[in-house]
Amino acid sequence: MKAAPNKILVIRSSAMGDVAMTAPVLAQVAAAYPEVEIVLLTRRFYEPFFDGIDRLTIHNINIDQGQAHRGIKGLVRLYRELRRCCPGVEMVIDLQDKIYSKLLRKFYRLAGVKTFHIDKGRVEKKYLTAVPGKGKVMRQLRTSIDRYADVFREAGFELGTVPAALSFYQRQRTVPAGLGFSKGAGEVWIGIAPFAQHQGKVYPLEKMQEVMRMAGERWASARMFIFGGGEEERRLAELAVAEDVSGRAVSVVGRFGLREEMDLMANLDLMVSMDSSAMHMASLVGVPVISVWGATHPYAGFLGLGQAMEDAVGLELDCRPCSVYGHKVCWRGDYACMNDLAPEAVFERMVRRLG
Structure with missing residues (x-):
């Protein structure tokens, strides 16, 4: 572009993993265009994803039930708030393309501001997730990270390939003091993130416990950290720790804030995760991930930054994937994609990675 705008508004407020995937693109934009100020409309909770990106500020959005920016009146309030708190926005980059972001784009267009939005590839994702025999097409689609970068390219920003590693995230990070111990010489630290928002993305806990048992036998120096969020996941994680025969499993569910969780993840040798935010958090700090996929599939474009397709574990079923998210x-009623996936298949990938 002839002249980059001085200030841009970028919109992406959900979901957690999707917000994390915007970080490498925003980092690339900030590095290539040092004169551009970026205002990111997202939840304040996600701020640690953007540590180290110069000239990026976060404007908090509250669109949950009963919150300030909920509904039409709330969006009008948000727009006026943005115009007052973040004056001088010359371009809007919408990486969400939901109803609320469409309306915000319209408000800004009426004020003479150029807007651009993501192409989520909904049609090709519909073919990818179709029922077998109903036009299903299995092929790798463009990644979400590349789709984010495409919006900036359409807006006139000259961006190359998004780097597969982010050096400023992968700096030496100190283990959170609240953990109570540090990494000993020769220890192998493995993250276990067995939870996800939807049943079709959750590996049965008893099978993951079997994976942990095999890992404990294979690596005598292994410590295994169980990640998650919420009271129910905390309860299940503590149950898994209590039943761990190696005595080297530790639940960190609910113990740390997001920034501290990322600090801990940076000290792992390997993460074992579902198709969830934990995969993307570990990816940002440069940790290899063995990702477990059920109803979803890496072909939809959600594999973590820099992660290898051969580290993605999933059964070859003709019904997979049945869903993007x-x-x-x-529709079979048995969730065979997860229930029939042998723990040995996950463990074998761990051995391949850790040796």
């Missing part, structure tokens, strides 16, 4: 109820 894993929220659809299993």
Whole structure:
């Protein structure tokens, strides 16, 4: 572009993993265009994802039930708030393309501001997740990270390939003091993130416990950290720790804030995760991830930054994937994609990575 705008508004407020995937693109824009100020409309909770990106500020959005920016009146309030707190926005980059962001784009267009939005590839994702025999097409689609970068390219920003590693995230990070111990010489630290938002993306806990058992036998120096969020996941994680025969499993569910969790993840040798935010958090700090996929599939474009397709574990079923986000109820009724996946298949990938 002839002249980059002085200030841009970028919109992406959900979901957690999707917000994390915007970080490498925003980092690339900030590095290539040092004169551009970026205002990111997202939840304040996600701020640690953007540590180290110069000239980026976050404007908090509250669109949950009963919050200040909920509904039409709330969006008008948000727009006026943005115009007052973040004056001089010359371009809007919408990486969300939901109803609320469409309306915000319209408000800004009426004020003479150029807007651009993401192409989520909904049609090709519909073919990818179709029922077998109903036009299903299995092929790798453009990644979400590349789709984010495409919006900036359409807006006139000259961006190359998004780097597969982010050096400023992968600096030496100190283990959170609240953990109570540090990494000993020769220890192998493995993250276990067995939870996800939807059933179609959750590996049965008893099978993951079997993976942990095999890992404990294979690596005598291994410590395994269970990640998650919420009271129910905390309860299940503590149950898994209590039943761990190696005595080297530790639940960190609910113990740390997001920034501290990323600090801990940076000290792992390997993360074992579902198709979830934990995969993307570990990816940002440069940790290899063995990702477990059920109803969803890496072909939809959600594999973590810099992660290898051979580290993605999933059964070859003709019904997979049946969903882009894993929220659809299993049409077979048995969730075979997860229930029939042997723990040995996950463990074998761990051995391949850790040796």
